[in-house]
Amino acid sequence: MNLPAGETKVKWNKWWRPDEHNERRSVMLCAVAALLGLLIAGAGLFSARGTRIAGVPPEDVAVVNGSPILLSDYVVQLQALYNVSLSDATPDQKRAALNSMIREELYVQRGIELGLQNDFTEVRNSLVNSVEAQQEIDGNATVPTEEELRDFYQSHLANFQPEGVMTLTDYVAPDQGSAQRAVMAVRSGKALAATMAAEGLKSSGATDDGEEFYFAAEQHLGPTLFAIAKSLQDGQVSEPTADGGRVHVLAMQSNRKPVAEDFNAARDQVLASYRTDKIARMRAGTDRFLRQRADVQIAKALQ
Amino acid sequence: MRPLRARVLVPLLAIAFLLVVVVALAGFQRRERRELLQADADRILDDPRLAPRALAKGRKVFLANCAVCHGADGRGSTATGTPDLTDQDFLYGTGRASEIEAIVLHGIRSGDDKGWDLAWMPAYGHAVPYAREKLPSLSPPEIEQLTSFVRTLSGASGEDPKAAAAGGALYEGRGGCWDCHSRDAQGDTAIGAPNLTDRIWLRGDGSRRDISRIIRDGLHGVSPAFRGRLDPANVRAVAVYVASLHARKGN
Numbered sequence: 001m002n003l004p005a006g007e008t009k010v011k012w013n014k015w016w017r018p019d020e021h022n023e024r025r026s027v028m029l030c031a032v033a034a035l036l037g038l039l040i041a042g043a044g045l046f047s048a049r050g051t052r053i054a055g056v057p058p059e060d061v062a063v064v065n066g067s068p069i070l071l072s073d074y075v076v077q078l079q080a081l082y083n084v085s086l087s088d089a090t091p092d093q094k095r096a097a098l099n100s101m102i103r104e105e106l107y108v109q110r111g112i113e114l115g116l117q118n119d120f121t122e123v124r125n126s127l128v129n130s131v132e133a134q135q136e137i138d139g140n141a142t143v144p145t146e147e148e149l150r151d152f153y154q155s156h157l158a159n160f161q162p163e164g165v166m167t168l169t170d171y172v173a174p175d176q177g178s179a180q181r182a183v184m185a186v187r188s189g190k191a192l193a194a195t196m197a198a199e200g201l202k203s204s205g206a207t208d209d210g211e212e213f214y215f216a217a218e219q220h221l222g223p224t225l226f227a228i229a230k231s232l233q234d235g236q237v238s239e240p241t242a243d244g245g246r247v248h249v250l251a252m253q254s255n256r257k258p259v260a261e262d263f264n265a266a267r268d269q270v271l272a273s274y275r276t277d278k279i280a281r282m283r284a285g286t287d288r289f290l291r292q293r294a295d296v297q298i299a300k301a302l303q
Numbered sequence: 304m305r306p307l308r309a310r311v312l313v314p315l316l317a318i319a320f321l322l323v324v325v326v327a328l329a330g331f332q333r334r335e336r337r338e339l340l341q342a343d344a345d346r347i348l349d350d351p352r353l354a355p356r357a358l359a360k361g362r363k364v365f366l367a368n369c370a371v372c373h374g375a376d377g378r379g380s381t382a383t384g385t386p387d388l389t390d391q392d393f394l395y396g397t398g399r400a401s402e403i404e405a406i407v408l409h410g411i412r413s414g415d416d417k418g419w420d421l422a423w424m425p426a427y428g429h430a431v432p433y434a435r436e437k438l439p440s441l442s443p444p445e446i447e448q449l450t451s452f453v454r455t456l457s458g459a460s461g462e463d464p465k466a467a468a469a470g471g472a473l474y475e476g477r478g479g480c481w482d483c484h485s486r487d488a489q490g491d492t493a494i495g496a497p498n499l500t501d502r503i504w505l506r507g508d509g510s511r512r513d514i515s516r517i518i519r520d521g522l523h524g525v526s527p528a529f530r531g532r533l534d535p536a537n538v539r540a541v542a543v544y545v546a547s548l549h550a551r552k553g554n
Contacts, residue, residue: 036322043329058340059535071340072408072535073417075401085401087343136414141527143371162519163428165443211443215430268383268506272525 061098064105069098077101135286139279144271152277153263153270160266160273161258163213168229168255170221171201173247179240183249186237192251201249214258225250230257336536344400347543348550354543361544364537368529369545377548384506384524389548392503394495395419398549404542410528411495418528421494422483428519439477441518449473449480450515456488457502457509 060068077097078089089097117123144152153160173179182199186192196202206220218226225248228238232252241248263270339347339357347353366375372385379385386394395411396402409418425433427441427449441449451462452470474480474488481488483496490498497505506522507513529538 058337070535072404072538075344076405076417079401085343085345085399087346130416133414133416137410137528140410140413140525141529141532209442213428213430213440213443216440216442219430264382268524269520271383272523275525 062102064102065109067105067109069101069105074098074101131286132283135282136279139275139282142275142278144274149267149270149274150263152274153266156273156277157260160269161260163215164230164258165211165213165254165256166217166229167211167253168207168217168232169251169253170204170206170225171196171249171251172204173240173249174200176240176242176247179247179249183237183240186251192237196249196251204246204248211254221250230255339536339539344404344539344542347400347539348547354547357540357543358547360537361540361542361547364533364541365544368533369541377545381504381507384522386505386524387503388545390503391549392498392501393492393549394497394505395492397492398546400542400546403545404538406526407533407538407542407545408528408530411526412523413525413528415528415530418526419495422496423523424483424517424521426519426521427478429521432521438479441473441478445469445473445478446515446518447511449478449518450511453499453514453518454509454511456499459509 056063057068059071061071061074062069074097075086077100078084078086078093081097081100082089082093084090084093111117111123117127171179171182173182178199179201182195182201185195185199207217212220214226214230217229221229222243224243225241228241229250229252232238232250232255234252234254236252238248238250238252241250260266261269335356338353339360342350342353347357365373365377369377372383373379373388374385377388379387391398395406405417406419409415411419412423413420423433423435425438427438428443428446430440432438432440448466448470450470451466452468452474455462455467474484475486483494484490484499485496488499489501490496497503502509504513505524506517533541
């Protein structure tokens with residue numbers, strides 16, 4: 001029904017007068033507010049990062065049953081298959097690369113449907129490795145403060161010592177008596193080589209290559225003799241020591257013991273070590289968490 | 304006092320206006336994000352419309368996430384072995400934005416299966432120099448010989464020719480250095496093996512002490528994977544920004 005202009009104005013004025021009760025206005029405003037709320041919630045729901053309901057997001061090239069195929073992976077695939085960039089790829093190359101990726105995704109999804117992780121050792125290993133890799137990724141992304149890094153360095157000084165280096169000769173004596181006489185003579189100031197030769201001591205050949213790292217000396221001498229060698233100072237000879245059925249005398253020419261590098265020189269190693277330590281702690285934490293929340297029942301025979 | 308109607312209408316109109324502005328801004332940002340992500344990463348720097356926006360956004364992302372290691376100017380640090388991103392000496396790839404984007408997403412030795420992790424510099428002064436492959440340890444004199452050889456590659460003077468020749472034999476033989484750094488010592492950007500002839504040093508300054516230390520203790524820097532930590536548009540923007548650092552200098 002058409003109302004005269006004056007009458008419409010009167011009605012609108014009445015509708016917008018907040019000091020007057022108007023049920024229709026209340027309902028209308030509630031409806032508008034509800035609609036607005038729904039619109040905002042809908043926009044948030046369907047456009048939030050990671051939401052793949054409203055079409056293919058710009059960072060993906062396809063969405064297969066809700067699983068995205070990333071554009072960045074697609075670019076790598078084009079490069080790997082045809083050695084071309086996205087712009088230089090022909091439509092056929094693009095199609096073929098995309099098809100291969102969609103096929104792979106479908107097969108992965110099918111594999112999960114079939115529960116292949118229960119049947120194939122390789123799949124199980126890959127899953128375990130992937131979870132561990134995720135912890136490694138998180139650990140490697142850690143950026144400690146300078147203070148944390150310095151604290152870590154102080155509490156793990158031994159990790160930042162380069163190997164010690166020693167140069168020595170391992171003499172083998174014909175018997176305990178000649179070994180003892182040779183040691184006494186050298187300690188009293190006689191020339192090493194002449195004294196050893198005079199008493200019939202010969203080099204075992206184990207350390208004749210000259211300067212070597214501690215780990216190499218340990219391999220060449222064995223743990224007993226290496227422990228003695230480590231404690232010798234430059235120019236010292238050891239007590240005669242029986243090892244492996246022979247009597248040995250060690251003559252140390254030079255023994256550079258490991259000394260921790262200063263923080264600034266070792267900074268990159270400290271950071272790497274800090275991250276490795278963090279990854280180990282994260283793995284231990286994940287193990288505990290998974291066990292705590294799991295319902296593990298063990299057969300009586302094995303309890 | 305204003306009539307009650309005006310007191311209600313004005314705020315309502317203001318809210319409506321704000322809503323329109325917010326929706327318009329969100330729409331603009333979505334369009335910008337879409338354009339950035341759907342463009343070819345390697346062509347964005349040549350696009351006069353996209354490039355300034357990508358660079359501005361990329362710089363912010365760089366400062367917030369990368370500068371802590373590479374420095375605000377992207378020049379890295381030879382003290383910590385962090386690569387200079389502004390030069391033309393590429394450890395991995397050829398410096399294209401798409402390659403950098405893959406590094407930002409998946410990292411280098413980050414643990415991400417899609418990241419770069421084909422080789423590490425072995426620590427020849429350790430009992431087990433390389434975990435993935437059986438390699439021999441070298442003795443301190445051998446490390447010194449190899450150091451002499453590496454220094455002569457980049458034209459350093461004052462090296463004992465005999466020691467350098469012995470180092471060359473180790474490079475080609477027992478040390479297996481050629482396998483990564485190649486026979487001509489020019490490195491291999493497919494595995495991140497540096498060029499040893501160009502006088503550009505990743506760690507240290509090419510002194511005997513620095514080179515000998517690297518041969519003794521190895522080197523394997525890590526670049527974290529930002530997949531899942533950064534929005535894809537931010538990854539794209541920072542890759543374009545980093546590509547611009549060396550592109551500017553190169554051009």
